[in-house]
Amino acid sequence: PRLEPVGMCRQCLVEIEGARRLVASCTQRVREGMRVKVYTSQDAVEGRKAVLEFLLINHPLDCPVCDKGGECPLQNQYYFFSSALSRFAEQKRRWPKPIPISENVLLDMERCVLCRRCVRFCDEVAGEPVLEFMNRGWYTQVAPFFGETFESHFSGNTIDLCPVGALTSRSFRFKARVWELTNFPSICPYCACGCNILVGQRVNDIKRVTPGVNEAVNEAWLCDKGRFDYSYTRHEGRLQAPMLRRNGIWEEVSWGEALDFVAQRLKAIVEEHGPGSVAALGSPWCTNEENYLLQRIFRGILGTNNVTTKHDAWRSHGFGSLTFEALERADVFLFFGADVIEELPIAWLRVYKALRRRGARLLLLHPRRLSVERHAALALTYPEGQELRWAQGLALAVLEAKGRHPEVERLRAILQEASEEAGRLREMAEALAQGERVILFAGKEVLHNSEAPHILAMLRTLLDLLGKGEDKDSGLVEFLPYANSRGTLDMGLWPDLLPGRRPLEEAARAAVAEVWGVDLLPAEPGLSFAQLQEAGRA
Ligand code: SF4
Ligand code: SF4
Ligand code: FES
Structure with missing residues (x-):
């Protein structure tokens, strides 16, 4: 079917x-x-x-x-x-x-x-x-x-x-008979689509990964990354047990010994140099429980907001209630700084279904030409890092298309004169204005831009200008980069966010401290991964 x-x-x-x-x-x-x-x-x-x-x-x-x-x-x-x-x-x-x-x-x-x-x-x-x-x-x-x-x-x-x-x-060929496999249901660890997978293992070795059927997410498909890239599980450099370095030599130790050692060292360092001298790196590949407990130990016990991941060079609000099914109902898509087929491959299949079956229109605005360009009604490239400028230009062009507050001069200035791009941006604005259900994708180029919050705010304004701000079938999809990036936001594994994505304001800190049964939580935002690296080098 x-x-x-x-x-x-x-x-x-x-x-x-x-x-x-x-x-x-x-x-x-x-x-x-x-x-x-x-x-x-x-x-x-x-x-x-x-x-x-x-x-x-x-x-x-x-x-x-x-x-x-x-x-x-x-x-x-x-x-x-x-x-x-x-x-x-x-x-x-x-x-x-x-x-x-x-x-x-x-x-x-x-x-x-x-x-x-x-x-x-x-x-x-x-x-x-x-x-x-x-x-x-x-x-x-x-x-x-x-x-x-x-x-x-x-x-x-x-x-x-x-x-x-x-x-x-190629990877499964002649490796096992299918009836010898035990298929464990799991979730793909790569992108934020969260595809359901079946991990087929035999004698403690992963032999293949196949899709788990979930109509609300991946239907019955997987991208090749999720399906074939599991060889890291056999990498000889993987840690199989806790290890301690004694006299320059790594030795395998029990969990009890390792945890005691870490606890004592952390305590001693904090006593000697203060709470800001320690930091915790969680991971967008860890579960919510793990990340929550990690930041709780560092905030609630050691008293520092130095909690983050190695992958914190992006910023999204990560909100949005669009489902995969909603993508199929849309009639205009704008990929803004988003290479959907690379960043969220399975979402592309839903978009393509809407293009093919319902004649939806695809608009591309990206610093590079994308492989899906052949399916696009309009495609424009802009200089890398100029997302804010182009989001503003598009918003102005939408205003113009709607005959409201024509700000042609400003639009021209933004696009450095009424160039060919300005004309095509206007066409794009027309297409957006004609859409009934409009979905904007903000991808990696946006989220890694230092002006990400402003760009996202501008894209939300754009939706409002289109009259789609409240439409449940339209919306802005902010791509989260890794499997559980959303969880790191929710669990407060960010130097300036408490669990529940609450900023470090006094009332929020007091509420969390009460739940954790501690006196108070640190008010000063912690260091990002880049800042931690710099501090480590200094
Ligand atoms: S899917 Fe059908 S056509 Fe394609 S290789 Fe298999 S048997 Fe042949
Ligand atoms: S689309 Fe994302 S979650 Fe789905 S299989 Fe591919 S990498 Fe994994
Ligand atoms: S012709 Fe009907 S299933 Fe193949």
Whole structure:
């Protein structure tokens, strides 16, 4: 149901009363009073069996050595019709195997049943149409376009979709049988999309990562980063146990010993040099509980606001209640300093769905040309770091488009004369003004800009000017950079924010101190990671 029905494999042939021939049920819409015979029609059963025999003309049925074995729809069909002996005595089609069509995906063309799912996924779902059927008849082959490789942010999904073992994962190939895996449900640790994953492990080793189905988030897809980048779990440099350096030599110690050591050292340093001499680095890859407790120890016990992460060179309010589903309903998207397919890949799939299925319009404003430009109605580049200026320019152009307070002179000044860009910015403003449900994405370029709060405020003003400030289907999406960046804000793992994102004002400090049962909390904001590094060098 996630691809448009085309009826390629004919393995769903059924008899519908009143129809003159067997039909592929996946292409039919249910109608009132429809009577469908799946197993009770001899014709339908024979029809599916006959098609299966055709599908198996070239298929090797090498299930015992095929990665798909155990979760293969074709294997299931064959078992179901186990009496379907092949009458094909000729030589089957031969291909070199495997054919590496990308860094992650290997093609075993002998197994391909030419269902076109992989081609359609790239085109219909990912918006990266890089695969096609090449050649004709007996020699028809799935392949990237001439001279290209299967470069896509979402190539791994074709492995799941392939109904046979034709597209296989390089990292999982021959590593385990699927029934030997224990699949642990988890959340992808990379970007802030929070895709659901199943971590397939065998004998304490991760063998593969596949999508966990969650219609509200990733549906049934994953980007390639989330799917293939787990080799760090085996990196030999990973800490497996607490260690202490004694006389210059690292030694493994128990947790009790390590924690006692850290507690004593922290206490001694604070007593000697004051609370500002210690700092804690949490992580946007830690859980809320871990980050909360870390900042609580440093604020409530040691008395310092030096709590942050290595990744605090961005600032977002991180608010917004837009769901992934809301993206599908929008009719105008503006990517402002946001490379969505790189920064939040799975969100791109929702945007693309709206572009493809509902004719939504995509507007790009970014310092660089983006790979999704082919899908954009308008694309403009601006000099890096000029986000505030361009957000203001866009807001003025929207005012102008709405015939209110025309400030043409200021707009001109902002864009250094009525250049070609000014004209295109006006077109963009027109498109925004025409949208019913408008979604603005503020990406990395905005959040890493030192003027981020002003730019975000300007974008919110822009939404208000468009009359979308209160519209629940429109909104500003501020990209948070890492898996649990939002949690670091919520838990107060920032030098100037208490849990619940409360600033270090007296009333907030008093309220938190009361909950924690301590006398008072430090008022002075702590140091950012860059400042901590500087202090460390000094
Ligand atoms: S490679 Fe797999 S998904 Fe693609 S056409 Fe062949 S069988 Fe279908
Ligand atoms: S989109 Fe983000 S959360 Fe989803 S799989 Fe990719 S990196 Fe992971
Ligand atoms: S033709 Fe209907 S599932 Fe393939």
